[in-house]
Amino acid sequence: MSTSDVTKEGIRGARPGREAMTGAVSDGHRSRESPDRGRGGGSEFRSYYDQPVLNQITWKPQDIGGYLFLGGLAGASSVLAAGADLTGRPDLARPLRYTALGAVSGSLAALIHDLGRPERFLNMLRVIKWTSPMSVGTWILVCYGPLAGAAAVSQATGILPGAGRLAGLGAGAIGPAVAAYTAPLICNTAVPAWHEGYREMPFVFVGSGAAAAGGMGMITAPVGQAGPARRAGVVGSALENAAVATMERRMGMIAEPYKQGRGGALMRAAKVLTIGGAVGALVGGRSRTVSAIAGAALVAGSACTRFGVFKAGQDSAADPKYTVVPQRQRIRDRERAAAQEGGDGGEQGAQDPAGD
């Protein structure tokens, strides 16, 4: 198509007024099929030269993936530490308090490092917006961080033990929010693999957080006191894997990035590690060595889950298929529903209850 077909007809007529005219078209029998650029894989769709519809996520995987992992680890560790404290398991509470402080510090560092303008981090504290999980999350961390820090520092130095215990209980109370809010954080985007999983993602994340905290407890605490950590690891692993399975089933074709490529590999690794770790906790919990290995598997599995979810999100944003096909389907469903309802369902102005 490089003949000199490009014609400059010359401008006919003065510059048109607002009632612009069509220079050259007519005969509007344009067929709707003929997918110019359909792709394999069963789902036919059209796109602009296969360009993604969405702009790619600018978050760096190691920063924000790490942030998701550390947030879950910190939050769940604080809950477990508070329970250990209340039930007289000091050797379990102590390392978990240190874990919580380390993890929340790391997650905050990752969050700030990921900013385009890290020196402007405090601008996050200008407003509180319920519509922005990142805003809500920042405020949760602002409440949680000092408590987790006070609990750990008091533990380490022995200063103000009463206040330290109280701070630890406070951190335990906020911990679940720290572990859970990161799910709305990523799901509240247009990224198909994240948004469409918004119902299950919080359960994936709290399960993953509990598994990681349980794993840390198993690594660090003597087996005599680590019973709750082992159970948390088992329950967390079960919850995480069940939620991932439900999520993938519900999402249909949008779940592909969780099964293919590097995202799929990470998710499979997560499954093997968390299930393996849980089995280790169940059968070999009385052995110090098995406990430590199983605990490490749980922690690593939790990290794999977060990085896998992150990668799947990136992959789903990069391929227009995951944006266009479900939206087309939604339009078709709506038109079909309208046609069934009113005989001649007008396609204009159809309400939008879809979303499924």
Added chain:
Amino acid sequence: MALDEQSGVRTGVPESAADPQDDRPRMGFFTDTSVCIGCKACEVACKEWNLVPEDGLDFTAMSFDNTSGLGADTWRHVAFIEQRAPLGAQETNLGRPEGAPDSVDLGMPSFDLPGAYTGEDERGEFRWLMSSDVCKHCTHAACLDVCPTGSLFRTEYGTVVVQEDICNGCGYCVPACPYGVIDQRKDDGRVWKCTLCYDRLGEGMEPACAKACPTDSIQYGDLDELRERADERLRNLHEHGIGSAQLYGRDPDDGVGGDGAFFLLLEDPEVYGLPPDPVVTTRDLPSMWRHAGVAAATLLAGITATFLGRRR
């Protein structure tokens, strides 16, 4: 209409919508792609006026479009689509309103019509579609909803603008935008997008792209008036048999509450790289918070349960 960044605090509802109390007209764009000639004057005018940096001198090898998409340094993007589709007979002045003066030959250099020599058989079926894409300035703007600093705000014109002195480059708005408009400038860290020439509007001027558009494909004005004009244009095109013509972003009941910048397209939206049925992500946010709340309670209950029972 204008809604400041504190809206989230006030209402707690994911609504960045225009305030009905404000009776100032909402301003916007109507981009009639049926008269776009792909000259890219809008891209150039936008860059010049807004001092937008170079966005890469790329050769995409996919069409005459070497800009490829909207981003931090591309606030207007002319999509260029080549299709094996019948153009139909060339009819100059189709849809010209009754009583309009006859067209005038300006004596511009010209060639014969494409394929005039070869005859219809060899002419083949082929057409070009061009469309100047831009930020949609949604009624329910996800970028504005998710911005944790309040850097993104809604102006008195009903448009959505980034305050660059506040943005800390968290990047949340980038995946939140269902159209892939806003993006982060790598060497700068902050996010950038079309401001609908906020600085020009205040002076009573139209945005640079609309000013530069030689065919009035880009029209700026009071949104209500633009919608009327678009409806009229659509009716006209349909009457002339162009059944594929459709308005995009015109409907105030769609997933984003209608766009402040909407389009007349001659093909399905996805062919132009637009999402066919965009939905503002924050529509589902209340449900997300509920699910997260239940999950948090589950975590608390679950870990509490691990301490129950036999001590071991």
